[in-house]
Amino acid sequence: MTGRLLSGPEPDPAGDAGHLDAPPRVGFFTDTTVCIGCKACEVACKEWNAIPEDGLSLTGMSYDNTEGLGASTWRHVAFIEQPSTAPSAPPAPSAPSGSPGPGPGSVPVPDGRTELPLTDQRAATAPAAGGEGGDLRWLMSSDVCKHCTHAACLDVCPTGSLFRTEFGTVVVQEDICNGCGYCVPACPYGVIEQRSSDGRAFKCTLCYDRLGAGQEPACAKACPTESIQFGPLDELRERAALRVDQLHAAGVEDARLYGDDPADGVGGDGAFFLLLDEPEVYGLPPDPQVTTRDLPAMWRHAGAAALSLAGAFAASYALPALTRRGRGRR
């Protein structure tokens, strides 16, 4: 019996969750090389799902004023501005966080610069050689709930509010959630969040309502460059592998898939990505693990600790009695 695995490859999460005759598992393949940062996905998501406004402030860090995924942000476009001299190497010796580094104009290295050949090939491209001297590149990526094969949020939800749909996606039932907030720290990607004005937890539903009506999710529908591709997961994985090969052949050696591997720490993501740099540069964890993988060990240790506690008190009652008996009364 291999059903109900807590981690590792699992071919049929919907079936494992009890759906009979489930349709094929669907998901997103987000090809960040063609993202132009238009944020149409963010807007479409907000509009379709009637998500409340959650701040109109400017961050000052980049064109990204959305900041990150949250209770009221189910799509988030990340903007990374970095020197494009040697894309695979870190931007600058002491840059702590993938931020622009020592400042513009200080790295005009015409020699080692990698001009991504995408510009002359297909439609729009992410890495436009912009800014002064063309020494910068922009990475843009539309982030979303990963709809993990082994979803920690779902595993730890005490009410059963989070559930696995017949499409293999993970959805919160708003009428069940009691706002315990356990899913929030459980998510290895920092996706799900409690809405403070409401108390309950919210996240991307992969447009469960639209899927039921045979429509694609709003973000994918709105994406003008097909950076966000929706479809059966198997098909998307094939398409993504071809795209990476194509990019490698074109000399874009940094192209790599993220979240596509069913053998990874969460059993593969329902929403996976094609990235041009390390995942952490995009705010993604480099090696996420479903926390429930270690739950059997945790319960074992908790059991042993509970026994130790009982044992310690037993000893505490036994020892004074023994010493008293040895010494006589009092």
Next chain:
Amino acid sequence: MTRTGGKGGKGRGKGEELMVPRAEFRSYYGRPVIKAPAWAARDIAGYFFLGGLAGAGSVLAAGAHLTGRTTTARAMKVSSLAAISLSTAALINDLGRPGRFPYMLRVLKPTSPMSVGSWLLSAYGPAAGAAALCAVTGRVPRAGAAATAAAALLGPAVATYTAVLAADTAVPAWHGAHRELPYLFAASATAAAAGMALVVAPARESGPARCAAALATLADLGATKATERRLGMVAETYREGKAGRLLRCARGLIGAGAATAALAGGKSRPAAVAGGLALLAGSACTRLGVFAAGIASAEDPVYTVVPQREAKARREAAEAGEAKGAAGA
């Protein structure tokens, strides 16, 4: 450079532990990768403390009940009932939708420590309540003894499952210590219950509590050490900032409390009370400290990125070693 695979985490000299150079890593504008829980420290760390006090207190009460230490038994049963009632109130208060707290018993999910804990509390709470009521009123002693036994059986689970609750998250300082945290919580709960017994029990009945306090102190120190060793660079979150201050306080208070109780608690009632209060305060500081360490580790991406990079590099090195018979870092 900012590559992180083999940063000098393990080669760190013992003498310079305080000034570890910041690990080099990359992130998205320094923003956290995971989200810290929105739980209030007062409610949730407070619950960890009170749950521990109640659970371990029930074991202590059962022992006192069995050995004829009636004052201790009665007082500890009342203390457990009060602690578990306060716990429940804190838990409900922390819900985003407090009115929906009965939904906690909608399902029983072994994969959710919070679900398991809710069921545990719903069994333990009434048992602790019945034990206390029977002890105070002196009625139906048989039922009281049964309730005392039931509470004592469930108590250790109530005291330690909260460690699983914290560890079954992506929070680096909690999940990384998922093997050690239950023992730390058990030790801390024992210290709290022993402290309470010292405060409420007459000196002639306090022998077991003093002994338990000493054992708890040793276990607490050992478990803290083991936790920090396991966590590697994430152990910083247990040593620095608010968590560091709280945990240093905790160690001081528990040590001082146990020592005071051991040396003078048998003869001097004020010394016993002082020692007991120190133990209680120390236990509360431990829970608040562990809670604060978790929040700190969730809010700084370095604690998510660097350990994951290291784990990945280790795994890839092992795989490469398997394939080629030679490991490369």
